[in-house]
Amino acid sequence: MxxxxxxxKSEIEDFEIGDAYNAIFEEAEGGxxxxxxxxxxxxxxxxxxxxxxxxxxxxxxxxxxxGIGGSSLGTKAIDRLLSLTSKRDESKTRRRNDKNLxxxxxxxxxxxxxxxxxxxxxxxxxxxxxxxxxxxxTTSSVKYLVERFELSFEDEAFRDHFVVIxxxxxxxxxFATDFNLSVFHLPLNVGGRFSIFTPVxxxxxxxxxxxxxxxxxxxxxxxxxFFARKEDDMVKxxxxxxxxxxxxxxxxxxxxxxxxxxxxEWFVQLWGESLGKISRDGENVGLTPIGIVGxxxxxxxxxxxxxxxxxxxxxxxxxxxxxxxxxxxDITIPHLEKTNFINGSTFNTLINAQCDATMQSIKDQEVSxxxxxxxxxxxxxxxxxxxxxxxxxxxxxxxxxxNTYNQPGVELGKVILKEKFxx
Amino acid sequence: MxxxxxxxKSEIEDFEIGDAYNAIFEEAEGGxxxxxxxxxxxxxxxxxxxxxxxxxxxxxxxxxxxGIGGSSLGTKAIDRLLSLTSKRDESKTRRRNDKNLxxxxxxxxxxxxxxxxxxxxxxxxxxxxxxxxxxxxTTSSVKYLVERFELSFEDEAFRDHFVVIxxxxxxxxxFATDFNLSVFHLPLNVGGRFSIFTPVxxxxxxxxxxxxxxxxxxxxxxxxxFFARKEDDMVKxxxxxxxxxxxxxxxxxxxxxxxxxxxxEWFVQLWGESLGKISRDGENVGLTPIGIVGxxxxxxxxxxxxxxxxxxxxxxxxxxxxxxxxxxxDITIPHLEKTNFINGSTFNTLINAQCDATMQSIKDQEVSxxxxxxxxxxxxxxxxxxxxxxxxxxxxxxxxxxNTYNQPGVELGKVILKEKFxx
Numbered sequence: 001m002x003x004x005x006x007x008x009k010s011e012i013e014d015f016e017i018g019d020a021y022n023a024i025f026e027e028a029e030g031g032x033x034x035x036x037x038x039x040x041x042x043x044x045x046x047x048x049x050x051x052x053x054x055x056x057x058x059x060x061x062x063x064x065x066x067g068i069g070g071s072s073l074g075t076k077a078i079d080r081l082l083s084l085t086s087k088r089d090e091s092k093t094r095r096r097n098d099k100n101l102x103x104x105x106x107x108x109x110x111x112x113x114x115x116x117x118x119x120x121x122x123x124x125x126x127x128x129x130x131x132x133x134x135x136x137x138t139t140s141s142v143k144y145l146v147e148r149f150e151l152s153f154e155d156e157a158f159r160d161h162f163v164v165i166x167x168x169x170x171x172x173x174x175f176a177t178d179f180n181l182s183v184f185h186l187p188l189n190v191g192g193r194f195s196i197f198t199p200v201x202x203x204x205x206x207x208x209x210x211x212x213x214x215x216x217x218x219x220x221x222x223x224x225x226f227f228a229r230k231e232d233d234m235v236k237x238x239x240x241x242x243x244x245x246x247x248x249x250x251x252x253x254x255x256x257x258x259x260x261x262x263x264x265e266w267f268v269q270l271w272g273e274s275l276g277k278i279s280r281d282g283e284n285v286g287l288t289p290i291g292i293v294g295x296x297x298x299x300x301x302x303x304x305x306x307x308x309x310x311x312x313x314x315x316x317x318x319x320x321x322x323x324x325x326x327x328x329x330d331i332t333i334p335h336l337e338k339t340n341f342i343n344g345s346t347f348n349t350l351i352n353a354q355c356d357a358t359m360q361s362i363k364d365q366e367v368s369x370x371x372x373x374x375x376x377x378x379x380x381x382x383x384x385x386x387x388x389x390x391x392x393x394x395x396x397x398x399x400x401x402x403n404t405y406n407q408p409g410v411e412l413g414k415v416i417l418k419e420k421f422x423x
Numbered sequence: 424m425x426x427x428x429x430x431x432k433s434e435i436e437d438f439e440i441g442d443a444y445n446a447i448f449e450e451a452e453g454g455x456x457x458x459x460x461x462x463x464x465x466x467x468x469x470x471x472x473x474x475x476x477x478x479x480x481x482x483x484x485x486x487x488x489x490g491i492g493g494s495s496l497g498t499k500a501i502d503r504l505l506s507l508t509s510k511r512d513e514s515k516t517r518r519r520n521d522k523n524l525x526x527x528x529x530x531x532x533x534x535x536x537x538x539x540x541x542x543x544x545x546x547x548x549x550x551x552x553x554x555x556x557x558x559x560x561t562t563s564s565v566k567y568l569v570e571r572f573e574l575s576f577e578d579e580a581f582r583d584h585f586v587v588i589x590x591x592x593x594x595x596x597x598f599a600t601d602f603n604l605s606v607f608h609l610p611l612n613v614g615g616r617f618s619i620f621t622p623v624x625x626x627x628x629x630x631x632x633x634x635x636x637x638x639x640x641x642x643x644x645x646x647x648x649f650f651a652r653k654e655d656d657m658v659k660x661x662x663x664x665x666x667x668x669x670x671x672x673x674x675x676x677x678x679x680x681x682x683x684x685x686x687x688e689w690f691v692q693l694w695g696e697s698l699g700k701i702s703r704d705g706e707n708v709g710l711t712p713i714g715i716v717g718x719x720x721x722x723x724x725x726x727x728x729x730x731x732x733x734x735x736x737x738x739x740x741x742x743x744x745x746x747x748x749x750x751x752x753d754i755t756i757p758h759l760e761k762t763n764f765i766n767g768s769t770f771n772t773l774i775n776a777q778c779d780a781t782m783q784s785i786k787d788q789e790v791s792x793x794x795x796x797x798x799x800x801x802x803x804x805x806x807x808x809x810x811x812x813x814x815x816x817x818x819x820x821x822x823x824x825x826n827t828y829n830q831p832g833v834e835l836g837k838v839i840l841k842e843k844f845x846x
Contacts, residue, residue, distance in 0.1 A: 069722025084533035110507035269723035276727030286731030299492025300692035304699025306832030308709030347532035409729030
């Protein structure tokens, strides 16, 4: 389903591979890091599916997610990966229903107005997501909506159209309890950027009609294989990135399909925020993630990879089967006969040939390179990919000797912000 | 209108500043680099405005730009910067009409279908943009459209709905001449990523109702000031980036408004592709651009800036006036009283306070930092900003001792692609 090939020379010793597996197994069993156990939570899938059925979403046109960072990026990534492809069963219906997925993230007032222009209380479900409830962007959006729809927290309409996802016993949870809102809890030991397989991702994705059981199934496939010590390539790759973090501080993810646009953004948060840390040795360490999309970014970023400083690694992602037979017709444009070599091929063939050609041209420059090939984009393969990058992040964090799961560097700004208003 | 402040220590000598001005003036007068003279081309503005009037675009719902890289990024950037804000005259009408701006860039077949779902020949104008005409993505899209709409090149409908922008005498130009299409020419000495002030950007932006004369006017404002040697800060900044390219290989543009999403992408191409080169000294040099948006990316990338390696510079962009008075209502969410400090403020105030707070927290880390403040987003200020980054790129290229205007590194991939199909 998914194949990984590395074109760089790993210098890891066998015992180091074993140590890395052991460190991850220990972390998974220790209980402080909860994301490892999410793929098996079949009971959660059942509960969310039952909730969506019972909620009767027939007349709902908009699923509005009020959340930022880890509360929005994963859902956006998965919806984009899957929304354009048709179902496996050849019936050619889409995987997803026609509801709009809207995010209230940024507090840019012009964007807020643009996003809400077709949103009414009656045609929408609002999902408020915040671990603590204290996220200023999220609470400000909620307050704005309450005023816009002339609601009070006691109204039945508020209960009918707002759902909360938060940590158990958080202030937001207490609020939801007081006013009888539907609540889903986040496990306390799962951080925002690792929360896609909690209700944070599963609830909106289920409302859109995706098979969330399959999503977890894909993650579980990889988990089983990894915990059976069958994924040495992942360990080698994380080791290579971490040990070369000074020489190659930049990791480029070059995905050959527009479907990866938001997956790239999800990866940027996961990789950047998890690994950019003061290490246990007191050093400023980290790896800078960059996500680009082919073939478009052959026309923007490729030149820098090919001729710029040798400070980058590149991972290419290729999708074998776009489930779309659209062809470049056998038409000759007079004076442009030299473009005819592609006539009669599918666009699928063209974009993959571009991926191969670009990869060859990067390889020729002796840039550290690897390739991930996905057979087709389905809930199962996407679940696998997401968990692949989560595990890879944990491994890289182990080798960099950092706490992969906190984000102390962003707290100061929040304190300064509050002071600005209080003084 | 636009203010720039630097919080790093420049070590440039006065004579080096003078030399840099002289090098740019020489380049501008030499004739090989044409973008410098675009802001004065008032005749082009008149011609494009006349064309749009004559074309009678009343029934046109979609402006479809068929182009990639430099042929699409600038137009997308400017439309996004201006589409959400209202006009200066307080009439609160938008700057732009309601036509959709659609790009056929990538050859991802699922994206092509998604993009075209509401596009018919009758309700759309198609602008084919390619310097040579040989861009495989662009010709493939044209062939696909011709088949989809059952057109032949001789049809009047083809002439009515397709416009071409290309180099004079290019194969695409010859094609357009043969079939009597409307054509606008690109100056031969203006490369794709510097082409936004040619018909590449001006034609679609004019069709959308923007004041393209004002856009050029803003660019001209900066040009006059720069050519009067009044922009030493720009020279110092470019010098600082270039001379510290090994210590700080990554330049982050942190824009505090969702309006900058595509401006960031335009900047990434301009900076990455212009500066990532084998220098005249035979070295692989370059600077890696990263564009992020606040406050969203406080929740994804900020941690890496604050605690990660000191390999980055940061430029923050702040918009004083969003022309939008949307407020955070004075509502208390029980249990979340600690978020009340923001109640009664506008979202405009909140996002700018977040920008200031984040800037302070970055400054405390002694990361090299500068701030660009824009009073409001108008055609004029946007034209200024675009030209600011073009000039800054030319200056950085001068200090890095590279050819800023070519892109030899991307040619090999195109050759390999063709071979893949011919063998």
